[in-house]
Amino acid sequence: MSARTSKVSTLRDAIATHVTDGMTVALEGFGHLIPFAAGHEIIRQGRRDLTLCRMTPDILSDQMLAAGCVSKLVASFFASGSAGSLYEIRRRLEQADPEPLEVEEYSHYGMYCRYQAGASRLPFFPLRSYVGSDLPRVNDRIRAVQSPYGEGEVYVVPALNPDVTIIHAQRADEYGNTQLWGITGAQQEAAYAAGTVIVTVEEIVPTEVVRSDPNRTLVPAHAVDAVVAVPHGAHPSYAQGYYDRDSAFYREWTPISRDRDAIRRWVQEEIVDQPDHAAYLERVGRDRLDGLQVAPRPAETVDYGRKRL
Numbered sequence: 001m002s003a004r005t006s007k008v009s010t011l012r013d014a015i016a017t018h019v020t021d022g023m024t025v026a027l028e029g030f031g032h033l034i035p036f037a038a039g040h041e042i043i044r045q046g047r048r049d050l051t052l053c054r055m056t057p058d059i060l061s062d063q064m065l066a067a068g069c070v071s072k073l074v075a076s077f078f079a080s081g082s083a084g085s086l087y088e089i090r091r092r093l094e095q096a097d098p099e100p101l102e103v104e105e106y107s108h109y110g111m112y113c114r115y116q117a118g119a120s121r122l123p124f125f126p127l128r129s130y131v132g133s134d135l136p137r138v139n140d141r142i143r144a145v146q147s148p149y150g151e152g153e154v155y156v157v158p159a160l161n162p163d164v165t166i167i168h169a170q171r172a173d174e175y176g177n178t179q180l181w182g183i184t185g186a187q188q189e190a191a192y193a194a195g196t197v198i199v200t201v202e203e204i205v206p207t208e209v210v211r212s213d214p215n216r217t218l219v220p221a222h223a224v225d226a227v228v229a230v231p232h233g234a235h236p237s238y239a240q241g242y243y244d245r246d247s248a249f250y251r252e253w254t255p256i257s258r259d260r261d262a263i264r265r266w267v268q269e270e271i272v273d274q275p276d277h278a279a280y281l282e283r284v285g286r287d288r289l290d291g292l293q294v295a296p297r298p299a300e301t302v303d304y305g306r307k308r309l
Helices: 011-018 036-044 059-066 087-095 108-120 187-193 207-212 247-258 260-272 277-284 286-290
Strands: 024-028 050-055 070-076 102-105 124-127 143-146 153-158 164-172 196-204 217-219 226-229
Touching (some): 011 036, 011 196, 011 226, 024 036, 036 059, 036 196, 036 260, 036 277, 050 108, 059 070, 059 087, 059 260, 070 108, 164 187, 164 207, 164 217, 277 286
Parallel strands (some): 024 050, 024 164, 164 196, 196 226
Antiparallel strands (some): 124 153, 143 153
16 A cells, blocks of 8 residues: 555454464554554454564463464563563463463563564574573574674574564554654564554544654554554553553453453453453443543654745
């Protein structure tokens, strides 16, 4: 599609069109802007045998595993937002319950370098941070090579080119020019590394808004295949400037995740049985969502200047 073609879609159509069984799918967002709504739609549509790529596999990874969507996890730093353990992942890894899970583990920087290599269409990326680490012993895709410049041994990680990358952001225009602020992780690199990119956003804004502050456009239109307006699409994580993290949800997840039947019941009732993300939010509750709203804190304006006529 042209960068000047409207790419606005519904979430249901974007997932149905671009995500199929057996794909390698990256769901990226670091700390905030985690694309929960998109992950939930993948669950609703019953996708299977996915390779899930995720820096910091978290509650969303736990949910997608419990739903039976994921057969392999490519990830770094397994954690539930510092609020407890991910027991569905643990059951798979420690007890192969209900079945084994193939895992390819890297450091955060290792995952970032894989996306960077993929985005640059390089076969691998060198880094020094695995010296003294145990990870090369558990992941044979992390390899040591001799520097061609005579500086000794360095480690390399292979390029990562997902079939589909999905990210959540604060805003985009109808063409897919996507702007985000606050913590940025590997969203830009993961997008450029992918064959297809789906962006969910808190709001779709006129192109003039995007052009007024172009430096915030981390993923431009030419890299985007579908853009979807999904307010509260990152819940229970947060979207800087739009709503806060639902920390209570993260605390509540531990006992749900610990119980093999409870997590499956939760996924069925709160995701599968709901027709869309709006229905999921109704289950969360308006009072709870209202309690996550944040007060304005605008950044200082900048003057980009314009040519004198």
